[in-house]
Amino acid sequence: MLQKPALIDIGANLSNRRFHADLDAVISRAKEAGVAHIIVTGTSERASHDAHALTQTYPGYLSSTAGVHPHEAKNWNAQAARSIEKLAASKTVLAVGECGLDYNRMFSTEVQQRACFEAQLQLAVRLQKPVFLHERDAHDDFFALLRQYRPQLTGAVVHCFTGNTDELRAYLDLDCHIGITGWICDERRGDDLRKAVKFLPKDKLMIETDAPFLLPRNLPVRPDDGRNEPMYLPVVLEAVAAILRISPVTLAQQIRKNTEQFFDLLTTE
Template identity: 45%
Template sequence: MIDIGINLTNKQFAGECDEIINRAINAGVEQILLTGTSVRSSKEALALAKEYPDTLFATAGIHPHDAKSMNNESINILKALLSEKQVIAVGECGLDFDRDFSPRPVQEACFHAQLTLSEEVSKPLFLHERAAFEHFIAILAEHKQLPQAVVHCFTGSLKEVKTYLDKGYYIGFTGAVSDSRRFAHLEEVVRYVPLDSMLIETDAPFMMPKNTPNRQLSYKQQRRNEPAFLPYVAQSIAQFKGIPLKAVTESTTQNAQELFKL
């Protein structure tokens, strides 16, 4: 399996990289993408990826929450990072009108800048959208030479996912699919999305799969997600689709290899 998005630079993982990676490999997760959410975290993600060649890879981008941190040098720095072979996608970038940690006009300008960057470097997009679907789609439509993309950590509606699929985008699913209380609608979405358009991710340390057995949590008191729990995301998808788990893991692995050229 390939976990297409974790936040290994998060302070919750400080000093535990070897243990996190070893548990992931033991669980069948052979490659992991580290998500860049700011210039700083993108640099840190690249540094970690270089320490674990062929296992860790990185993205480089500015999350909408951090859009206010963008300055005149940010895009040039991201472009330099994207010239590294371990940095395989632009992002995490997009819009988040749910929390508005950065002003909306600033988010939009930051998003435009990174879409233009992706057109220049021809590396796939790692997209984020929350409560901003119409603005998000409108901005994407202004860019005519965009590479392939994944809409990561998808929790939206069936109507929204149909729009993304029509654009040829991949859909990234996290442990949210197992949360029947908050995201019950995702069962219908998962059933609709074809396997060849799916990717799986943990978004660790967030989005803990609800179907993770308690015995798996013994080495951390808090319910902190990590790549070793990726099989439980795949398990929920297999259950919803009524197909073997192996079909999910094989297809999503192949999809990730094709999108990110792994």
């Protein structure tokens, strides 16, 4: 696996209970694999607080986001809004989110999701921080809201992009960055994404694991528990590099530059 230049995982759910027992070991393995920095995703009020707490436990190596995932939109209220705003103002919180729309499983209604998403877009505008975005089976509504606020946002990254070429081009027209996960390694579901990535400008590309989810399916040896970890980020890099027909080392350098500039993040190897 790639050791240098070091990589940045822009989305890992390290506050998830599946990491409670061995987080020190998970982080140690990530460092050994060449991951220089991890951004811990905030997906609810509680998860955002937990993610921020981890940045204090592992200062300099972890940053976080603060936001409410569309699944949790039903819990968005005035208190949650105040809590997320206070968190998002922290120096170690690099973006507002994970926020967006998800019409696939519908844990919250469309009305609740749109209200929660728009409130977080407005928060990102006020704080002048980028947004960390989630969309699934809701492209038209999601794109309409994002397009409305994009001119006022400092930046937007579509986290865990799994869409097709037309959707990719729509986001690029809004000057969005694109986060690619181990979905690209999935021979069952990743064909549209692999085709789309060929049209993704290298300066708009970032990579992530979305751990503990989306374990790359092309691992030679898969963990028995199926848990994804940041140490597998080089697998995502190598898959994208193969599609783009570029050296993984060269691509890693570009991705790291993209990520540091987007999040205003200074890392050390």
